[in-house]
Amino acid sequence: MAKIIVVTSGKGGVGKTTTSAAIATGLAMRGFKTVVIDFDVGLRNLDLIMGCERRVVYDFVNVIKKEATLNQALIKDKRTPGLFILPASQTRDKDALSMEGVQTVLENLAKDFEYIICDSPAGIEQGAQMALYFADEAIVVTNPEVSSVRDSDRIIGILQSKSLKAEQGGTVKEHLLLTRYNPERVASAEMLSVADVEDILAVPLLGVIPESEAVLKASNQGAPVILDQESEAGQAYLDAVSRLLGEDVKHRFLEVQKKGFLKRLLGGK
């Protein structure tokens, strides 16, 4: 049976799509057949981050409206074997998704895939609730900043009250992923620390992704940052995938790096 994981945050712009792309790619790299679905109907982004925007013919809404089959809409990733993308529609809005339609699509995907990653839109409205409703697990993406933390708190409350699992009396397993973390700014008290965020949200920490230029570069090139294994962000996502698979991996990139003489001279990161 496939595991459905929603990537959600409440707040926009914290790195949900970047994370969805990275985690899905990471799971496929580890040999799991994975599909990543863009639930952000009307603001299609995932295909850009995954670098498959020119190959989108049919989308999620077409499948729900039975205008295309699932196989016609699924895009096979060119870099990573076993990875597929189900893009969102750019011309429709979020009302085009229906609960029954989403359920049917997920049930059909569950027959073929081991992991289904749902990239949630921002907000707490219908679109976001649809993305999280069928989830078994949730990755809550948070920036170390008060408004993001509060929105995450809100979305966790919704996860535990308005998801199918919750309605059946179970719980959605939560993971906290802290992105855009900058140890230097934490040290100068400009940013919340990992401990602060963990204290407020009380959710197990899946990973901390350091703020990195590699993320923007990866997005613009249409290659998930996890493929850039030179970068700290890429390595941090690899660690997060390992932890998601139940491995015990030490957290990295939490401390201020002491710059060596050469590094200071070259000013590089």
Added chain:
Amino acid sequence: MAKVCFQMKGTAFTAVVMDLQAYSADLFRAQLKQKIDTAPQFFNASPLVLNLASFEGQLEDEQLEHIVAVCREEGLQPIACRGATPELRYTVMGLGLASLPAAKTRSSEIPAEPVQAKVKQVEPEQTVAEPAPVVRPSKVITKPVRSGQQVYAEGCDLIVMAAVSEGAEVLADGHIHVYGPLRGRALAGVKGDTNARVFCRQMEAELVSIAGYFVMNEKLRELCWKEPAHAFLEGESIQVAVI
């Protein structure tokens, strides 16, 4: 301009409701005495609403007059009668009581389930003789109360064994205990119980209220920020003390 004599306001009072189920002159007085003896302080001069909605059979005018008289003798203050039949309504008003319509939600003891009906058949007198105990268990929450969530413990205490986040709200008719950090709003005694208190292990609340009186975050910051504390009402001001 003339001085304003009064202001009209809507409010809610706490009152004892007596669900009258059956009536016999001797039994009624004896059982009422027995009940009052269990908590004399609580029942002393307590406002009383007589609920006739679940009365089996037809209550006579004289019987109602007797019931009200006995209640007054025993120190209760009957203020209203709920669910009286049209025939009884004049008697109710004649006794100086307000006549209220029957409650919309009928009490849970209406024999909808066959099990309850059976019990009643076996010992019909017993069901009348044994008033339900008033003890109510506290509501216990083991998971964090998140931003945007609201938890209300109706008619009892509330115990939260995790954090109450900023933007969350916990309410209780009784006391509130929070064993994680209290960062949201806590409102105890929301139905007017001035003896209600708020206890917490780490005070970081946005607002603490008891029976409608409240203190805000700024005041709490001065007094007991992030410390184990409890809040209680003294006269009309909330006292907050470190435990």
